[in-house]
Amino acid sequence: MPTQYGDLSIKESTIHTRKHVSLFDVSHMLQTHITGKDRVAFIESLTTADVQGLQENSGTLSVFTNEKGGIKDDLIIMKTDKDFLFLVTNAGCIDKDLPYLLENAAAWRAKGKDVKIETLDNRGLVAVQGPEMAKVLQEGTDIDLSKLTFMKTTVGSVFGIDGCRVTRCGYTGEDGVEISVDPTKAEQLVDRLLASQAGKVKLAGLGARDALRLEAGLCLYGSDIDENTTPIEAGLAFVVAKRRRETLDFPGAEKIVKQLKEKSWPKRRVGLLAQPGRCPRSHLPLIDPLDKCAIGFVTSGCPSPTLGKNIAIAYVDKSHSKEGTKFIVDFGAKQAPVEVVKMPFVPTHYYTGKK
Structure with missing residues (x-):
């Protein structure tokens, strides 16, 4: 393609x-x-x-x-x-x-x-x-x-x-x-x-x-999800079926279900809204504006044609994942503010047969 x-x-x-x-x-x-x-x-x-x-x-x-x-x-x-x-x-x-x-x-x-x-x-x-x-x-x-x-x-x-x-x-x-x-x-x-x-x-x-797919908040394998990320950390808990949480008979089941029960996952996938100008892209670090420590990284980003704004998907420390949290994306020579927002960025319209 x-x-x-x-x-x-x-x-x-x-x-x-x-x-x-x-x-x-x-x-x-x-x-x-x-x-x-x-x-x-x-x-x-x-x-x-x-x-x-x-x-x-x-x-x-x-x-x-x-x-x-x-x-x-x-x-x-x-x-x-x-x-x-x-x-x-x-x-x-x-x-x-x-x-x-x-x-x-x-x-x-x-x-x-x-x-x-x-x-x-x-x-x-x-x-x-x-x-x-x-x-x-x-x-x-x-x-x-x-x-x-x-x-x-x-x-x-x-x-x-x-x-x-x-x-x-x-x-x-x-x-x-x-x-x-x-x-x-x-x-x-x-x-x-x-x-x-x-x-x-x-x-x-x-x-x-x-x-x-980015506007819809959907994951791209190899960018937003990989072998080092659990479904829970990726915000995909819904793919772990209820019965399977009880049977625990799939690879990695104990760790995944433990994260669910104890709410113990260390990182979380979030949506970011960025300022006009340069758009956050994959691998760029995210910085806490107060203590200047790294708290995450961008996995996908693009200028949203539908919204006319820069959007991105990232992983951040769970403590920084609340909607409205602000931090800094580090472009190297420059830095810019970003804010955690709810995904999807653009409402989805899947056909369920219901009006």
């Missing part, structure tokens, strides 16, 4: 997505089917999700954790009404995620368990995001989008292309879907989407995608 397309700037593309609808080619992400009668127990042994408790054709955001409670990767798990789970994991983590899945599946089979990993090599994945998504897509699909709510999935025809898996989710904070499509039909699907609702549907690149 390029940084941007055509004559649209990152700012223009971001605003277009917030007002209309944009297409993102995210085919680089890893799509996987997990089959076998032990597939649910298998994926639960590696993640914090309650897949057993999911209804058919619904899913959840979850995380792979390591033995220290750190996040190996974040992923989407969909429990289909067929004989497989559908996973979408990050492109940047393919080299560790796929071997991790394959090695653990082999270990399970060696114990007589029934589980298999099937990667959907080269299958297209197109994200259609924005408030006009449903209007655009409904004209070309046999799926009733009014019944397909957030984190639900189904299979149908989209603009004449059969066998598309449509999941109501996304990485922008807006209403949207991700369409998994036969690789030989992906370009055709994009062309037909772009031709619908003339002028309302535009291609968007990595630049707009990053600005949109």
